[in-house]
Amino acid sequence: MRSMSRALCGAAMAFASAPAFAEKLTLAMPGVPPVFGSVVTYVAKEEGFFKKHGVDVEVRNFDSGAAAAQAVVAGSIDASLSPTPVIVRMISNAGVDLVSFYGMPNPDWLLGSVDPSLSKCQDVKGQGVGVDSIGGARAVALEQLIRPCGLKVDQVKLVPLSTNVGAAMLAGQLKLGVLHLDDVPVLEEQLGKKLTVVQSFKDVNQRSHYLVMVALRDKLKEKRDSYVRLVAALIDATKFTLDSKNLDRVAQIATVTGRTPKTAKETLPLFVRIELWPAGNDGLGKDNLEAVVATEKELGGIKPGKTPVAYEKLVDRTVWKDAKALAGK
Known part of the structure; x- marks a missing residue:
């Protein structure tokens, strides 16, 4: 009871x-x-x-x-x-x-490249870079990812693709993109090679x-x-x-x-x-x-x-x- x-x-x-x-x-x-x-x-x-x-x-x-x-x-x-x-x-x-x-x-952002010749921050100048949208999270992250080599976002070509940046890189439409951690294994598996990480967020901004x-x-x-x-x-x-x-x-x-x-x-x-x-x-x-x-x-x-x-x-x-x-x- x-x-x-x-x-x-x-x-x-x-x-x-x-x-x-x-x-x-x-x-x-x-x-x-x-x-x-x-x-x-x-x-x-x-x-x-x-x-x-x-x-x-x-x-x-x-x-x-x-x-x-x-x-x-x-x-x-x-x-x-x-x-x-x-x-x-x-x-x-x-x-x-x-x-x-x-x-x-x-943040888990990184700037990835499918072209080994584009492996350094300064190589990004003038290149097309996949982002989510103009002014979106990936575009804003890119500003910090390229800042260590003195580049500004207006010195690269932003390509807005929502969350389809990795897919565009796989299709050969882009060589560079702002990616999430979960994009990397997918890209590497389908490319059959290691992705080149140009810069990661943890390297450029600890706080x-x-x-x-x-x-x-x-x-x-x-x-x-x-x-x-x-x-x-x-x-x-x-x-x-x-x-x-x-x-x-x-x-x-x-x-x-x-x-x-x-x-x-x-x-x-x-x-x-x-x-x-x-x-x-x-x-x-x-x-x-x-x-x-x-x-x-x-x-x-x-x-x-x-x-x-x-x-x-x-x-x-x-x-x-x-x-x-x-x-x-």
Whole structure:
């Protein structure tokens, strides 16, 4: 009888913590197909973590994280996972009231070449380089990848291809492209040779930031409980993703990125090693984000006369804090 009472009490508490109905949020992911950073979101969807936390999440893919953020500003999307430098530019230059409530601090960008004769940073001058979009994440990353040899982005030819940069390199349409870690094994397998890495992000920028999940500040305030539940689901999904026992299942879910289960399984440990998905924190560290703001000011991404966004305006860390209290329950 006592055990039954405890069970009923637990059920009542769980019911009390769940909303009367699941409010719908529309979440935009970068890339068609989406980039690997989105895998945790799809794990949350496929493994039922959104449902568990009482939030109905529709996931949509956009050509780029920049386009996804613009949809948030337009009001057609509730939140997006977008490149941090792009968000810093949007807030600083245009004064849009976006706020970050979750982040991924560790970029995996690299500048790859299928032509061994184009192996040095200075070789990139005047060449066509595959990126996602003009002003998108890969284009912004390229600015930092070629900075060590004194090149600026207007000294190369940007070729916008969404997430199809690797495919264009395989087809012989391009010799150079800004790539993700998971692009490398695919290219090497199909090329039958090693890809030449001209420059990797970890070599040129030790303190940076990759992606932030953003919403309009007013909408975050209006639907705050749903955003908290969204992040709680992502926290649980991250824990599931990082557990090696779930590698096969996560690799299967990761096929949404266009990778085969085999390639996804081989690549997942590489992303775990660089701590792509934050565990035990919100991924919004002040030092990393302020470093992005400083870099964007130096590169001219923040226009002259514009005030760089302050860290306190850029983030809302209370959402993750409240979500952490829900996660795992």
